[in-house]
Amino acid sequence: MSTFSDRLSRAVAANGSLLCVGLDPVPERLPAGLARDASGVLEFNRRLVEATADLVCCFKPNLAFYAALGAGGWDVLAATIEAVPDPVPVVVDAKCGDIGPVAGRWAHAIFTELGADAVTVNPYMGSDAVRPFTRHADRGVFLVCLTSNPGAADFEAAAVEGGDRLWERVARRALEWNAEHGNCGLVVGATRAESMAGLRRLAPELPFLVPGVGAQGGDLAGSVAGGLRSDGAGLLINASRGVMHASEGADFAEAARAEADRLRREINRVRGVAQSG
Amino acid sequence: MSTFSDRLSRAVAANGSLLCVGLDPVPERLPAGLARDASGVLEFNRRLVEATADLVCCFKPNLAFYAALGAGGWDVLAATIEAVPDPVPVVVDAKCGDIGPVAGRWAHAIFTELGADAVTVNPYMGSDAVRPFTRHADRGVFLVCLTSNPGAADFEAAAVEGGDRLWERVARRALEWNAEHGNCGLVVGATRAESMAGLRRLAPELPFLVPGVGAQGGDLAGSVAGGLRSDGAGLLINASRGVMHASEGADFAEAARAEADRLRREINRVRGVAQSG
Numbered sequence: 001m002s003t004f005s006d007r008l009s010r011a012v013a014a015n016g017s018l019l020c021v022g023l024d025p026v027p028e029r030l031p032a033g034l035a036r037d038a039s040g041v042l043e044f045n046r047r048l049v050e051a052t053a054d055l056v057c058c059f060k061p062n063l064a065f066y067a068a069l070g071a072g073g074w075d076v077l078a079a080t081i082e083a084v085p086d087p088v089p090v091v092v093d094a095k096c097g098d099i100g101p102v103a104g105r106w107a108h109a110i111f112t113e114l115g116a117d118a119v120t121v122n123p124y125m126g127s128d129a130v131r132p133f134t135r136h137a138d139r140g141v142f143l144v145c146l147t148s149n150p151g152a153a154d155f156e157a158a159a160v161e162g163g164d165r166l167w168e169r170v171a172r173r174a175l176e177w178n179a180e181h182g183n184c185g186l187v188v189g190a191t192r193a194e195s196m197a198g199l200r201r202l203a204p205e206l207p208f209l210v211p212g213v214g215a216q217g218g219d220l221a222g223s224v225a226g227g228l229r230s231d232g233a234g235l236l237i238n239a240s241r242g243v244m245h246a247s248e249g250a251d252f253a254e255a256a257r258a259e260a261d262r263l264r265r266e267i268n269r270v271r272g273v274a275q276s277g
Numbered sequence: 278m279s280t281f282s283d284r285l286s287r288a289v290a291a292n293g294s295l296l297c298v299g300l301d302p303v304p305e306r307l308p309a310g311l312a313r314d315a316s317g318v319l320e321f322n323r324r325l326v327e328a329t330a331d332l333v334c335c336f337k338p339n340l341a342f343y344a345a346l347g348a349g350g351w352d353v354l355a356a357t358i359e360a361v362p363d364p365v366p367v368v369v370d371a372k373c374g375d376i377g378p379v380a381g382r383w384a385h386a387i388f389t390e391l392g393a394d395a396v397t398v399n400p401y402m403g404s405d406a407v408r409p410f411t412r413h414a415d416r417g418v419f420l421v422c423l424t425s426n427p428g429a430a431d432f433e434a435a436a437v438e439g440g441d442r443l444w445e446r447v448a449r450r451a452l453e454w455n456a457e458h459g460n461c462g463l464v465v466g467a468t469r470a471e472s473m474a475g476l477r478r479l480a481p482e483l484p485f486l487v488p489g490v491g492a493q494g495g496d497l498a499g500s501v502a503g504g505l506r507s508d509g510a511g512l513l514i515n516a517s518r519g520v521m522h523a524s525e526g527a528d529f530a531e532a533a534r535a536e537a538d539r540l541r542r543e544i545n546r547v548r549g550v551a552q553s554g
Contacts, residue, residue, distance in 0.1 A: 064383045105342050126433065
């Protein structure tokens with residue numbers, strides 16, 4: 001199997017896109033005409049994937065939204081991942097973090113049972129909570145580093161011994177884990193554009209998964225300009241609600257496509273500027 | 278609905294126990310005679326619960342082991358929780374940690390869909406990743422604080438501005454969250470007995486969920502002596518593999534019961550010492 005990095009690069013090139021679309025469906029918020037249950041969620045996801053798969057570099061379903069469906073949620077997630085066409089990879093956003101034997105079961109669940117290309121991992125518990133994921137050399141592992149929510153100030157931004165912020169220490173450790181199998185990335189919120197350029201200097205090669213654009217009010221242009229890798233890629237700019245709920249009507253798929261294309265072009269415009277600047 | 282704290286106290290009193298049994302089944306490790314699939318896992322869990330329910334203060338299934346079953350895993354977890362008799366509460370060990378709207382979906386999944394009494398939460402992302410759980414005033418929320426694994430040295434034990442270790446800062450914030458609805462606790466590994474007494478001074482009232490006894494080599498007596506609350510309770514001492522796999526034969530339930538009773542008595546012996554000391 002090729003590496004996650006290879007698969008991501010192929011999708012970026014094929015679709016000319018750094019846009020990642022989050023698939024975080026809530027039954028009560030499905031567009032008119034869809035059943036407000038697991039079957040409606042699956043139809044919603046399939047139509048979103050079909051409408052946007054040639055405009056994105058990856059899809060990112062968050063596990064919480066499938067767990068919240070109760071019985072049947074797992075099947076909806078598996079079928080959603082199955083519906084994503086080549087060459088687009090899938091990141092399961094689960095923010096796992098547990099001791100080795102437990103992390104090994106999460107890796108089995110997400111990589112083997114679901115067949116996901118990558119996962120998000122919470123680094124709080126340290127190396128042995130991370131390595132059961134990274135040892136799968138053909139899969140990607142995005143470490144939660146600096147997030148877009150106000151609570152990031154509580155612990156992530158704390159100054160730690162040695163002069164770093166905690167999130168900088170996480171990024172430095174991610175470089176060490178990445179040296180083992182070359183399959184690490186960082187989750188960096190788009191409301192943190194001021195920190196993005198510094199993080200790019202610290203980790204010149206790692207892909208950054210960037211949530212927070214759209215509903216969370218993140219700075220798209222600043223994030224792209226600050227976070228772009230020297231090869232003009234290295235970013236997965238995620239939009240969830242803005243694309244999923246571009247229209248609440250029966251035209252939701254067309255509206256999602258239009259919004260995804262708008263975001264893709266806006267990102268590419270800044271990429272052009274950043275690349276020539 | 279009563280509070281988690283009330284339900285836990287009732288179980289502690291009814292069973293004279295601070296023992297929590299972890300339900301973390303792996304199909305390949307099921308005892309002889311059980312099908313090595315989801316149906317075998319459910320039978321294993323039901324017999325473990327039946328054999329030990331009058332010896333414990335709670336059960337703790339870890340979500341990873343059910344996700345690793347793939348399709349059908351959720352139903353096994355729901356049926357396992359359903360099989361736990363009153364008055365014993367259930368903590369779902371999921372170590373969730375995500376921004377508010379996502380955390381809200383996790384809370385719905387675990388509290389509403391599964392009907393769990395409590396959950397474990399990873400605090401890395403801060404307050405707004407925690408409050409969607411704690412606002413359910415009738416449920417318990419155990420914040421991952423200081424864990425039993427070697428990787429705890431990477432971030433948890435980092436010295437942060439103000440002189441605290443990161444895990445001490447987490448404990449202090451847990452006290453603030455607890456002030457809102459009185460439903461917080463801390464996850465503190467049993468290999469950290471030397472820190473347990475200090476943590477008890479810092480958080481005199483919070484319940485501590487203590488994994489790491491048994492297979493992880495934690496210090497049971499030291500943890501109990503150091504962590505006991507002034508009322509002689511306030512600890513949920515978790516054993517998973519040591520109880521689940523006390524025998525690999527057809528007598529696994531009897532062996533699990535014997536091991537659970539041994540642990541319960543050992544804990545109570547130290548409680549007696551600590552209470553009179």
